[in-house]
Structures are given as C-alpha cells and as structure tokens.
Amino acid sequence: MHLKKFNCFLVLLSLCINTFSQTPYGRGLDLDDNAYKATPKKAKLTRNLDIVPSAASIKMYAPTPGHQSYYGTCTAWASAYCGKTIVDAIKHNWTDKAYITDHAYSPAFLYRLLKPDDLKCVGGSSIFIALELMKNKGVLPYKSLSSLCTESISETQLNIATNSKIKDYLKIFENSDHAKIKIQAVKKSISERKPVLIGMTCPPSFGLANKKELWTPTESPNRSFGAHAMCVVGYDDNKFGGAFEVQNSWGTIWGTMGYIWIKYEDFASFTNYAFEFIDLPETKPNVPDLSGQITLTLANNTAIPTNLFMASRGLKVVPAKTTSGPLTIYQTTKAYNSGTRFRIYISNNQPAFVYAISSDLTNEITKIFPYNDGISAALTDRKNNVAIPDEDHFIEFDERPGKDFLCVLYSKEPLDINEIIKRIAFEKGSFNEKIYAVLKNQIVEPSDITFLKDKIGFSGFSKGKSTVALMVELDHN
Numbered sequence: 001m002h003l004k005k006f007n008c009f010l011v012l013l014s015l016c017i018n019t020f021s022q023t024p025y026g027r028g029l030d031l032d033d034n035a036y037k038a039t040p041k042k043a044k045l046t047r048n049l050d051i052v053p054s055a056a057s058i059k060m061y062a063p064t065p066g067h068q069s070y071y072g073t074c075t076a077w078a079s080a081y082c083g084k085t086i087v088d089a090i091k092h093n094w095t096d097k098a099y100i101t102d103h104a105y106s107p108a109f110l111y112r113l114l115k116p117d118d119l120k121c122v123g124g125s126s127i128f129i130a131l132e133l134m135k136n137k138g139v140l141p142y143k144s145l146s147s148l149c150t151e152s153i154s155e156t157q158l159n160i161a162t163n164s165k166i167k168d169y170l171k172i173f174e175n176s177d178h179a180k181i182k183i184q185a186v187k188k189s190i191s192e193r194k195p196v197l198i199g200m201t202c203p204p205s206f207g208l209a210n211k212k213e214l215w216t217p218t219e220s221p222n223r224s225f226g227a228h229a230m231c232v233v234g235y236d237d238n239k240f241g242g243a244f245e246v247q248n249s250w251g252t253i254w255g256t257m258g259y260i261w262i263k264y265e266d267f268a269s270f271t272n273y274a275f276e277f278i279d280l281p282e283t284k285p286n287v288p289d290l291s292g293q294i295t296l297t298l299a300n301n302t303a304i305p306t307n308l309f310m311a312s313r314g315l316k317v318v319p320a321k322t323t324s325g326p327l328t329i330y331q332t333t334k335a336y337n338s339g340t341r342f343r344i345y346i347s348n349n350q351p352a353f354v355y356a357i358s359s360d361l362t363n364e365i366t367k368i369f370p371y372n373d374g375i376s377a378a379l380t381d382r383k384n385n386v387a388i389p390d391e392d393h394f395i396e397f398d399e400r401p402g403k404d405f406l407c408v409l410y411s412k413e414p415l416d417i418n419e420i421i422k423r424i425a426f427e428k429g430s431f432n433e434k435i436y437a438v439l440k441n442q443i444v445e446p447s448d449i450t451f452l453k454d455k456i457g458f459s460g461f462s463k464g465k466s467t468v469a470l471m472v473e474l475d476h477n
Helices: 003-022 033-038 074-092 097-102 107-114 127-136 155-164 179-191 264-270 417-426 431-439
Strands: 055-057 168-171 196-201 227-236 243-247 259-263 271-278 290-298 306-309 329-332 341-348 352-360 366-369 384-388 402-411 449-451 456-460 467-476
Touching: 033 271, 055 179, 074 107, 074 127, 074 196, 074 227, 074 271, 107 127, 127 168, 127 196, 127 271, 179 196, 179 227, 179 264, 179 271, 243 264, 259 264, 264 271, 290 352, 290 402, 290 467, 341 352, 341 402, 352 384, 352 417, 366 384, 366 417, 402 431, 417 431, 431 467, 456 467
Parallel strands: 329 467
Antiparallel strands: 055 227, 168 271, 196 227, 196 271, 227 243, 243 259, 290 341, 290 456, 306 329, 341 384, 352 366, 352 402, 402 467, 449 456
C-alpha cells in the first residue's frame, strides 16, 4: 500500500475509533431545574430514623440491564424498564431474574408518549413528564412492545398500560443540598427497598467505563456534556471508600454486566436529580392496612396526656365516653397556659399519605403538614416519624384561651388538602362535624378501626374506604 494512502487510512481509523470511544451509547435526558424545584420533596424524618445500615442492595429485584443503543431513550429505560419493574418485583417479592425481566416494562412505549413527534427516537426527554405519564397513563409490559423504537402505539396498548400506573413520586433532595445530605437521602431510600431514579451529568469518561467496576470521572461536572437517566440499586460504605451501585441502559457489555459503582462524592457532584417512586403495599387479609399515631410532647420532653372519646357512628355497642360528633376524638386531660411550648410528632407504621390541619374557636383553619406545597404528604418508609414544626422549633399556645383542634388524616390515596380546607371552611357545625361532612364518603367505618386508649393512635382496615381521621382537642388557659 502507498505510504501516503496508508497514513490516511490510519488517520481515518483513528478518528473512527476516537469517535466511537467518546459517544458509543445513547443518552437522552433533558435537564429542567425549574421542574425539579417544583417537584414535592420527601418530608424530613426525625433524626433517630436517619440511621441506615452500612450497606444495602435491591439489585436482586432488578431486570437484566437492557441496551438503548444509540437512541435517546435513557429516561424511559431508567423510569419504566428499571425503576417501575423493581417497584413491582419488590411489591410481589420476585427474585428470579428471568421472571423479573419477563415482567419488565417497555421503554419504547413510554418514549413514544414522551416524544410523539420524534419518530426516530433520537431526541432527549424530560424525566418529570415521564413520571407524570407513568402516574396518569401507566406503562406497557415490555413483552407487549420490545422494540427499541416504535413509531406508533395503539389504543389497545394505551388501555393495557392503565393497569400499571405508579401511585406517585417525590424528590429526595434539592439540587443545591450539601453532598452529605444527598448521599444520606439516597442511602435511606435504598435501605427502605426503593429504587432511586437519577438524572446525572454524563461526561465522556462515563462512556469509557466499559468493563470497569468503578467509574472515576476525569472531568468536573459540566452540563455541556449532556445528561443521562439511570437507577441506583445499592450502596456500600466499605466499597471503594463508600459508593453507590447504578444500573445503566447500555447493555451487559458495559461496566460490570450493565452496572457501575460511583463513589459517594462523585455521585453527589454529578447527580442533578433524584426521585423515589411512591407505592403502597397490597392489602392482605386480616392485616391492618392503615395505622398511625400522634404524640404531643412538651418542651421538657414529657408527653401531653389525653382521654379517648369514641364516636358512636356505626357502632352497635356505645362506649361509656362518647363524643357528640361523628368522629372519634382525643382530649387533653388538662388545660395548658398560653405560651406553653410543644411539638407534634406524626408517625405511621403502614405507608400512607398523611395530612394535618388545625383550627380554633375562631374557625380559622391552618395546614400544618405538609408544611408547604413543596413537601410531599407521602410517608412511605417502613417506619416514619415527622416532628412538627421540626426538631429545632416548637409550637406555642397563643394568647387566645379556649380550645385548639388538630386533625391528622391518614389516607391510602393522595388528597387535595388545600381544596379540602376550603370546603371545610364553608361547612357548618363543629370542626369534627365539618371534616366528616367533607370526607364522609372516604372515612373508614369506626367498626373497622381500633383506637388506642393509652395513646393517640389507631390501626384499621380500609375495606374499600381510604381515610382515617385522628382528632385531638387541646385546652389552654
């Protein structure tokens, strides 16, 4: 071969190899900080529940990593194929890898919903829109649509997808949070057996992590590199000095059989978004599916004692102490002086959507949990305990003596609490009666609830209903 031609051939070969090494795989996540900021955040639990084991993994519930090829479909692969499939596997306790993979969800279906006009599947997509679509329209089984890119989806497929909606989702940290907060939040979710869907800045070195167990970035996080969506499936404080294990959508030839470890600090630096799927366990016979407890604690850390007054609605045997209203009420055993400081601790041992509102004799209604619209009402860890207002502040009885009223709603379905407050304000009667008037179609029958006598709490069976109200009346001088 002529030397000049041979040199030209080497240059072309080098260019081809270099190009392939830099961009061998598709990505496809569109970053949107405003949408992330507007996504409800997981409520901060009390500090004693922030402790997690040194290592945890849900990898055994994941499908075999798929390959998106050069398509821009990573968002659909991470959220539908990986995330939603893991949620189902955990819920039904599937651990057979082949079975889980056979029951995975179709990324091509979700991408077509995301990008109806991108027939070549090359453009990026929003992780927020993907989650909303999964919540409102559902996802299609992978075996019903296994192609990497489809130009259309049928009405039949849309109808099938409605059987596999996610309940909801929330973010687990702010983009601006300190690295320690981000790391702890992801570890907490994984320790609770929940996959974490992430959006990460994806530099060239990540694509070059082929056949590697650990990705060590050689760049600083720069958004000009583009972004990629994946799922976190594990963590280990003792591996590489502390690292997360992530499932990718670049096939089993990339990383270690489709997985990669990322050191905690690198993860915090390059990860822009992190989401947790909200799901509730299936109802089991003879097992209460709603339970909760409220603790009122004074500033000196002593509990405020209460008496139980039962509602007679729906009960065949009326207890000696009955409330005049339709809902069971707890009352403080004594009055407290104005200026007395206390906290409210809300806990639940069954995952639920939890809301708290308060009122007084002026009938002014205040939402106290979620503290604002940026906090999710979903308390879905195996054990939850939220301090109101928080562990560094107290509530103080005001200068208006009389009665204060507290209602904590435990629900199997998300509630529009702002709309409920508006409707309560227009009702007549006591606070107890107003709440029942607005929610009576959802309130679990008292005959299906056991209220605790020595504490403010309950356990119950929803039996087709969705909501239990814990009512407390507080007297103050």
